[in-house]
Amino acid sequence: MLGFASALALLSFAPAEPVTYRLPENPLQYQVQVEFDGFVPVLGGQEGTFDVKIGMVVKGLSPDEDKNLRAESDLTELEVKFNGAPLPFTVDNVRPFFPKNVLSHTPQGKIVKTDAPDVSLPIRLPGLDAKRFPDITYLPIEFPEGPLEPEKSFSFEKKFGDSKVSYTVTLKRQEGETLFLTLKLNQAYETLEDEAKNVVTKAEDAFAKVTTTVTGEGEVQFDVKQGVVVKSKVVADAVSKVVEIGSEAQSERKLKTTVSVALKK
Numbered sequence: 001m002l003g004f005a006s007a008l009a010l011l012s013f014a015p016a017e018p019v020t021y022r023l024p025e026n027p028l029q030y031q032v033q034v035e036f037d038g039f040v041p042v043l044g045g046q047e048g049t050f051d052v053k054i055g056m057v058v059k060g061l062s063p064d065e066d067k068n069l070r071a072e073s074d075l076t077e078l079e080v081k082f083n084g085a086p087l088p089f090t091v092d093n094v095r096p097f098f099p100k101n102v103l104s105h106t107p108q109g110k111i112v113k114t115d116a117p118d119v120s121l122p123i124r125l126p127g128l129d130a131k132r133f134p135d136i137t138y139l140p141i142e143f144p145e146g147p148l149e150p151e152k153s154f155s156f157e158k159k160f161g162d163s164k165v166s167y168t169v170t171l172k173r174q175e176g177e178t179l180f181l182t183l184k185l186n187q188a189y190e191t192l193e194d195e196a197k198n199v200v201t202k203a204e205d206a207f208a209k210v211t212t213t214v215t216g217e218g219e220v221q222f223d224v225k226q227g228v229v230v231k232s233k234v235v236a237d238a239v240s241k242v243v244e245i246g247s248e249a250q251s252e253r254k255l256k257t258t259v260s261v262a263l264k265k
Helices: 004-012
Strands: 028-040 046-061 069-082 101-105 111-114 153-160 163-175 178-193 208-223 228-244 250-263
Touching: 028 228, 178 228, 208 250
Parallel strands: none
Antiparallel strands: 028 046, 028 250, 046 069, 069 101, 101 111, 153 163, 163 178, 178 208, 208 228, 228 250
């Protein structure tokens, strides 16, 4: 139980107004690093590390016809390594998969519309989806419409692919204009694979069924005056149970994904 002094300290930093995004018209520069460690779904599935460093610019645009806020983002830098060795991916050759993106969102951060294409990278990696990339970078939290309360959690869901990710967020403290929020997530989904471990959609093409559960946690730092994320880090652990359809032989895969985002000053 909190003592009176501790409770008073928590109340002193509780935001009096709802927390909202306010992306400026002047572009913000973000540095994003996504690290995968474990069973990486490349080259038929490999145990190893896959590191992606991304530079991106984000800016606010005029509201759309429904008065939703709009944001534009674009890649400026890209570096990809597999087990420490550089791979030949550049901003130019991934542009068909990650073009300049314009989306509409509520002040609380819920994405309601996007022009991102329905395409997948040649290498399928969790989270690296053009439609959902804003969700793991500059719009990671959907805030409630009312003011936040210290140590009181709120929840929301986001759809990634064919399944939903459930989030629980708690306001922990405030330093100056920066809120420090902890985040927990979980997800569960099933896929089918052929013998080469490629994802397939038809049961007749499947060699195995893969059931995956994901749990993760992290911290997001949000500047309430600017209305932008200034820093975040989320670590997610995926455990997949693989069952071969014919023999019913079973195996397990594990993959740790770390997403770090920082606003460049």
